[in-house]
Amino acid sequence: MPSASSTSSPLRPPDRVPSDRAPSDPVPSDGGPAGPGALERGVLGTVDIVFFVVAAAAPLTVMAGVAPFAIAFGGIGTPAAYLVTGVVLALFAVGFTAMTAHIRNAGAFYAYVTRGLGRPAGLGAALLAVLSYNAIQIGMFGAFGFFARTTAADLFGLDLPWPVWALAGVGVVWFLGFRSIDLGAKVLGALLVAETGILLLLAVAVLVRGGAHGLSLSSFAPQQVFSGGMGGVLGLSFAAFIGFEATAIYREEARRPQRTVPRATFAAIAFLCLFYTFITWMIVQAFGDAGAVAAATADPAGMFFTAMTDYVGGWATDVQRVLIVTSLLAALLAFHNTITRYGYALAAEQAAPAALGRIHPRHGSPWIGGIVQSVLAAVSVVVAALIGADPYDRFFLWANSPGVVGILVLQALAGLAVFVFFRRNRAAAASAGVFRTAVAPLAATVLLCGATVLVVWRLDLFTGAGPSVNWPLVATVPVVFLTGVGIALRLRARRPEVYARLGTTGADTD
Secondary structure: OOOHHHHOOOOOOOOOOOOOOOOOOOOOOOOOOOOOOOOOOOOEOHHHHHHHHHHHHOHHHHHHHOHHHHHHHHHHHHHHHHHHHHHHHHHHHHHHHHOHHHOOOOOOHHHHHHHHHOHHHHHHHHHHHHHHHHHHHHHHHHHHHHHHHHHHHHHHOOOOOHHHHHHHHHHHHHHHHHOOHHHHHHHHHHHHHHHHHHHHHHHHHHHHHOOOOOOOOHHHOHHHHOOOOHHHHHHHHHHHOOOHHHHHHHOOOEOOHHHHHHHHHHHHHHHHHHHHHHHHHHHHHHHOHHHHHHHHHHOHHHHHHHHHHHHOOHHHHHHHHHHHHHHHHHHHHHHHHHHHHHHHHHHHOOOOOHHHHOOOOOOOOOHHHHHHHHHHHHHHHHHHHHOOOOHHHHHHHHHHHHHHHHHHHHHHHHHHHHHHHHHHOHHHHHHHOHHHHHHHHHHHHHHHHHHHHHHHHOOHHHHOOOHHHHHHHHHHHHHHHHHHHHHHHHHHHHOHHHHHHOOOOOOOOO
């Protein structure tokens, strides 16, 4: 079978060292039939892509597993933190989507950074994206194994070691990723509706009963929003949105991508922003302004389960426990698809082994990349089990932390790339408007840099560890990025024809 790189016309080797900048001409086509070795074309609509990226955020797991810690640390103003985060990311999306018409491939951060900041920065972003998404996805198998084990043991009397559940999850994710992307969208859609539905059921019950002491808007009062602990809470809230930016990953498989990708991006941000804000406000109301912080501090892991039992019933608590497991499964599948499509985009430009770009002739999936990613996840689970790492406190939280920092850095780089790209392409900037091409991306870049600093500053909230653990975890981010820059410079010197391809392969052209 031909590799993905065979879907594009080979570039003539340049007579001189190519420019660091990627071509900036707009993409002339908005889709087309897939050639041999290409991903499926035109199979995903806006709703399908929203399911993928929102599922990656794992809303139920974020609310039940992380929001109580945010409330314990930041107080009842926590709902406002999610609202502020949504506004900042909407600013980012303004520039991100304005550049959609000028992006050729499914490389997302890689493609954006390459076209805005040049090929070395682009390849650095690609390696950082691969590291970050793998760290998040592989670490999540620890959480999946932990929650699957406790839920199966408590509800069904089936007590198996967590690695067994984690490896079973690896197999399920591989199978769904191997099959058609359309099947994956349907599965994610069903799981996402279920996990958000159970939280909305709790919220409606709290509303109907008027909360613990009547409904209050104190969570949005200035004295709560600007309290001392909100800096760390903002770091947690930005981490809760991780995954929304992957809308661009599905460009090649989307119907009318120049319209579908922007719509899906804004829809995903809007949903997560409003959903997180509403649900955290409701959980505060469930315990009351005075009791919420005490409940979150005393039993953060059980806060949502206690509220569900009190307001809905024990049966709903049991359902919620099962849905946390399926929520993690949905997130694992979404990240798996993101990782394999990064491999596909890099293989198409000969920046990664050609096997990663091979497409299954029947299912239209990057199946070799799926196998590689699944084997890496399985090996990581086995190693974690052999060294006795706690599946949640060590494997999950420690592996996820550099991934969260890496994604925030990539978002800031992408925002800067949009700003620089349009400064170099005045005609495109004039047609899109100064707000979309300058004000919004520059403001988003500054704010995302601030968010990254907040996360690094309070990384102990993510890891539960001290500087001896946190600093090495953070250090992997610049090391990997600079490694990618170094590889790009080496390609420019030794393989200029490969260097010239970076950021140029067209997903929208045969």
